Amino acid sequence: MRRIFQNMGWLLGGRGLNAVLSLVYLALATRTLGLAEFGHFAIIVALGQTVTGLVNFQTWQFVVRWGAGADGPARAAGFAVALDLLSATVGTLVAAGLVASAPLWLPLPEELLWVAFGYCAISLLSIRSTPTGLLRLRFEYRRATTAEAVQPIVRVTGAILAWLFMPTVTGFILAWAAAEVAVSISLWIAALKGHKPDFSQVSLTTIPRANPGAWRFVLSTNALGSLQVAGKQVMILLVGAIGGEAFAGGFRVASQLGQALVQLAQTVSKAIYPELVHAQDRALQIARRMANIALIGGALAVLVAIFVGREALVLIAGEEFRIVYWAMVILAVGGAVELVGASLESLLVSAGRAGTAFLVRAVPMAIAFAVLETAMGWQGLKGAALCMLGASALAVIGFWVAILDQARISIEFDGEEKRPAE
Structure with a gap:
């Protein structure tokens, strides 16, 4: 640690x-x-x-x-x-x-x-x-x-x-x-x-x-990385395609300020991944401790976005961008969720389950893309931000379920291995 x-x-x-x-x-x-x-x-x-x-x-x-x-x-x-x-x-x-x-x-x-x-x-x-x-x-x-x-x-x-x-x-x-x-x-x-x-x-x-399993790991991590890009960059393109260049510009500013926590989540992931690879016997304990710490940090950052975000938007980008405040707050909540899930995702990848991590991310992202136009017609930029928040929440829940399942299988396997010796 x-x-x-x-x-x-x-x-x-x-x-x-x-x-x-x-x-x-x-x-x-x-x-x-x-x-x-x-x-x-x-x-x-x-x-x-x-x-x-x-x-x-x-x-x-x-x-x-x-x-x-x-x-x-x-x-x-x-x-x-x-x-x-x-x-x-x-x-x-x-x-x-x-x-x-x-x-x-x-x-x-x-x-x-x-x-x-x-x-x-x-x-x-x-x-x-x-x-x-x-x-x-x-x-x-x-x-x-x-x-x-x-x-x-x-x-x-x-x-x-x-x-x-x-x-x-x-x-x-x-x-x-x-x-x-x-x-x-x-x-x-x-x-x-x-x-x-x-x-x-x-x-x-x-x-x-x-x-022998190298290409499977290569392709699954590439697909997982592509999904992480899709969560931000492809979403900006789709927002622009649906709402026009002004919507794309507003969403970019809201995303850059509100999702600073996603960058922090990626930092946590990059720092913890080599340790999880080299310490498989303590990987679950390390990931759990990092997730608990991230939960506190994420909650504090969301409070900062709520109480300081509007003034920060006007100060940095100008009065014209004031309209993206609530989208920024929603994306900040999504960033906090991603922060909690960063160590869980790294745990799955380090255990050789990058394919599982990909599926857990892919399904919520596909749902978010599918409902994006409807959500924007309902709430504009706030609707797009809610799509990203929903995709992040579902993904993190999926990571946790997959880890619990892996831990259960590991315990059962160890028990079977030990019984003959006993």
């Missing part, structure tokens, strides 16, 4: 810096572009992150899972790099299809289509899960946090330059793209410091040959 909290401390320190600087560049973007143009910006960023999230494999988990031993890091990293190259290739094709079809379903002007495709391509080339995995495998969270700090610093610097010299959607997209490239380079430099890369290990077959 001491090492978990130490690792979380470094991760949260990075998140804290990112949170503070994100308020700066969010304020610059919203106040410079206005609600409608910020909606176009939000749609382009969501497109890039959707494409990357859908095709990107969670390679950091593979490096942590199969990177033990003298040759383990090189073989695991080689497999991860090969998957990253596959992701970039497939993702470029997916991006071309999405951007080409965008005028049919998204409120995106024709002159911004090439900007959208360029941002998608740069996001794909900047995939950085593998170096992150190498750093976590060695528990070098301080070095990882320092490298990741490059992103918000470059982003806020780019936003200031865009505000001064190119106050358009394209200017701010260029700032975001530069930040993606910079943080990817920074993480690779940190991961390879003192470690010579072995390009001969880049292969899609080495790890699967040694681990």
